[in-house]
Amino acid sequence: MESLDCTDIKALLSGLIDDRVDPASRHHAERHLADCKSCRELLDQAEAAEAMVAASIAALGDAEPLPDQFESTVLARTVYADRHGAHGRLVNWFGWLAAAAALALAVSIWVVDRQTILRGSATEFALADPYQVEPEVPSYTLDGMGSLDEHSPDSVAALGVDTTRVQPASYHGPDSSSFIDLNRLSMMPSRSGASARRTKARAVDLNLAHALSRDDSETLDDVSRLMMMLVQSPDQSFVEVERIRRIAEYDRLLPRLAQLRANLAPPDRITVGAAESVLYRVVRGPLSTEDVQIMRDDVNRLELPSQLDAIGNRWSPASSL
Amino acid sequence: MPSALSETKLREWMQKAGPRLISLSASICRDRHLAEEVVQEAFVKLWRKPPDAGEVAYTSWLRRVVTNMSINILQRTRRPGPLPEFSADPAMQTTRRPEAHCDVDESLQRVQRAIDKLDEPKRAILALRAYEQLSYEEIAQHLNIPIGTVMSRLNRARTALLEELKQDLQHPEDEPLVFDIRNYKRA
Numbered sequence: 001m002e003s004l005d006c007t008d009i010k011a012l013l014s015g016l017i018d019d020r021v022d023p024a025s026r027h028h029a030e031r032h033l034a035d036c037k038s039c040r041e042l043l044d045q046a047e048a049a050e051a052m053v054a055a056s057i058a059a060l061g062d063a064e065p066l067p068d069q070f071e072s073t074v075l076a077r078t079v080y081a082d083r084h085g086a087h088g089r090l091v092n093w094f095g096w097l098a099a100a101a102a103l104a105l106a107v108s109i110w111v112v113d114r115q116t117i118l119r120g121s122a123t124e125f126a127l128a129d130p131y132q133v134e135p136e137v138p139s140y141t142l143d144g145m146g147s148l149d150e151h152s153p154d155s156v157a158a159l160g161v162d163t164t165r166v167q168p169a170s171y172h173g174p175d176s177s178s179f180i181d182l183n184r185l186s187m188m189p190s191r192s193g194a195s196a197r198r199t200k201a202r203a204v205d206l207n208l209a210h211a212l213s214r215d216d217s218e219t220l221d222d223v224s225r226l227m228m229m230l231v232q233s234p235d236q237s238f239v240e241v242e243r244i245r246r247i248a249e250y251d252r253l254l255p256r257l258a259q260l261r262a263n264l265a266p267p268d269r270i271t272v273g274a275a276e277s278v279l280y281r282v283v284r285g286p287l288s289t290e291d292v293q294i295m296r297d298d299v300n301r302l303e304l305p306s307q308l309d310a311i312g313n314r315w316s317p318a319s320s321l
Numbered sequence: 322m323p324s325a326l327s328e329t330k331l332r333e334w335m336q337k338a339g340p341r342l343i344s345l346s347a348s349i350c351r352d353r354h355l356a357e358e359v360v361q362e363a364f365v366k367l368w369r370k371p372p373d374a375g376e377v378a379y380t381s382w383l384r385r386v387v388t389n390m391s392i393n394i395l396q397r398t399r400r401p402g403p404l405p406e407f408s409a410d411p412a413m414q415t416t417r418r419p420e421a422h423c424d425v426d427e428s429l430q431r432v433q434r435a436i437d438k439l440d441e442p443k444r445a446i447l448a449l450r451a452y453e454q455l456s457y458e459e460i461a462q463h464l465n466i467p468i469g470t471v472m473s474r475l476n477r478a479r480t481a482l483l484e485e486l487k488q489d490l491q492h493p494e495d496e497p498l499v500f501d502i503r504n505y506k507r508a
Contacts, residue, residue: 014476018450020457046479049486052432053451059429060353062344067357071335074361078368079328 004032009039013046076250080243212315216263219256223275224308226253227299230278236289241282248283264311271307278304324368334379335364342387348448349391349441359390384453385463392441435485443478450475 004012004025012029015021021029033040212220226244233240248254254276261272278295281287299305324331339360346356363386372378436444442464449455449463457471466474 010480011476014472014479017479018457018475020472042483045483045486049432049479049482050451052428053436053447053482054454056429056432056436057344057348057448057452060344060347062341064340066335066339066343070339070357070361071332074331074335074364074368075328077361077365078324078331082324 004028006032006036006039009033009036010042013043016043017047017050072246076246080247080250212260212263212312215256216260217312219253219260220272220308220312222247222251223253223257223279224305224312226279227275227305227308230282230292231296231299231305233292233296235293238287238292241287241292244279245282245285248279254279254283264315268311268315271302271304271311274298274302275304275308325371326368330376331364331368334367334383338380338383339364342383345384345448345452346387346391348436348452349388349444350394351437351444355394356391359394360387362390363387381459381463384449388445388449388463392445431486431489432482434489435482438485439478439481442474443481446471446474447478447482 009016009029009032012021012025016026016029033043226247229240229244233244257272257276257279261269261276264272278299281291281295326334342360342363343353343356346359347353350356350359363383366386367379367383372382436447439447446460446464449460455463457468457475460471460475461468464471
């Protein structure tokens with residue numbers, strides 16, 4: 001190569017800017033640039049444009065913090081999704097195992113006198129005549145007066161708790177008639193087994209309840225776990241509470257609970273409604289440390305995790321044979 | 322299958338690399354919301370299948386994933402267009418001054434308009450060289466092309482940019498635009 005012309009300079013433009021030309025080519029290029037004003041200007045403009053490109057991209061906000069919801073969106077698709085996926089697989093596995101065990105037990109029951117097993121345990125109830133046995137239901141009192149599970153559906157509604165209404169999925173703004181005032185609820189002293197008795201009212205109540213779908217079982221399990229997380233969260237820390245909120249939102253637990261509640265017998269609706277009230281409060285926010293402590297106390301006082309688990313066991317597909 | 326990353330590490334990397342990756346993606350796909358989605362997807366991929374070389378490779382890996390996704394996503398969705406914050410708002414344009422040196426903001430806008438007119442591969446290679454300051458070898462690896470192709474593509478991109486800048490001049494008889502390189506900070 002003896003000399004370069006303007007066309008050659010344009011072809012070598014990037015190489016000259018980035019110092020990627022061989023020494024001989026650079027020598028000839030510099031000789032041409034010394035004599036050619038337009039090529040010098042072209043090179044200057046190209047170098048300046050390079051800096052402007054960098055500045056314009058930087059001006060798009062590389063010094064700004066991440067947008068709102070960026071992290072939570074990624075975490076919902078990664079960390080929390082994996083957590084629930086593993087949990088769901090575990091629930092499915094236990095579900096199948098429970099179904100197999102229940103089938104084996106049902107086969108063996110046929111050779112046993114049914115009357116001898118009519119007691120108050122949840123699983124045995126499910127295998128026996130539902131009209132004959134009163135199930136182990138959580139017994140809450142309202143304002144300390146009487147047991148809620150003795151109320152008919154109409155009177156429960158008259159207490160200011162509409163347990164049959166399905167909540168809209170959006171949950172914008174509280175609807176006080178549909179949420180339980182947890183301050184009015186308390187546990188009855190626990191009973192040591194229920195006695196078998198036949199009541200038409202109970203039969204009507206029980207007819208309202210049917211086997212839960214697998215989704216409903218998972219909903220109960222998920223909410224029970226979130227109640228446990230709330231109870232076990234460290235004092236003065238909102239990290240776990242925020243995690244509960246994100247899981248509840250990502251999994252749409254509130255609308256799922258509302259749908260589930262409508263399908264349950266009235267006593268069970270109270271339990272689910274109480275859990276729904278706690279979860280709604282977490283999702284809606286804002287919360288102070290005192291609010292979180294009050295919710296922990298309510299969850300403990302009403303034994304919500306174990307009561308939710310009991311509902312799931314009572315009405316699981318495996319148990320309602 | 323559990324991820325090789327922890328939640329803490331994932332958050333750390335999002336904070337550390339996220340904003341710059343969003344800028345890089347936005348410079349290619351010209352849509353900030355799309356850029357945020359692209360970068361979110363990149364972090365999800367990082368969680369699902371991080372590079373075997375470990376954390377030392379995360380920066381380069383994320384940049385490569387974001388670059389390629391940004392190029393491909395527009396080619397799939399056909400969503401070109403300028404970024405709203407750099408749209409050619411007549412109210413923001415000033416008349417040409419006779420001085421040789423231009424106002425920085427006006428120059429930035431002019432460059433933005435010129436970049437908007439390039440296709441995604443040209444925008445991507447300009448961003449990798451000018452903004453990320455990658456070597457030719459690194460660019461070749463990111464875009465999965467030979468080094469010789471890097472030089473020729475870069476040349477075409479720069480030439481096209483200069484051509485668009487020239488076209489953007491509203492009064493070609495005026496003194497040609499001269500950028501004072503000392504006014505602009507290199508990223």
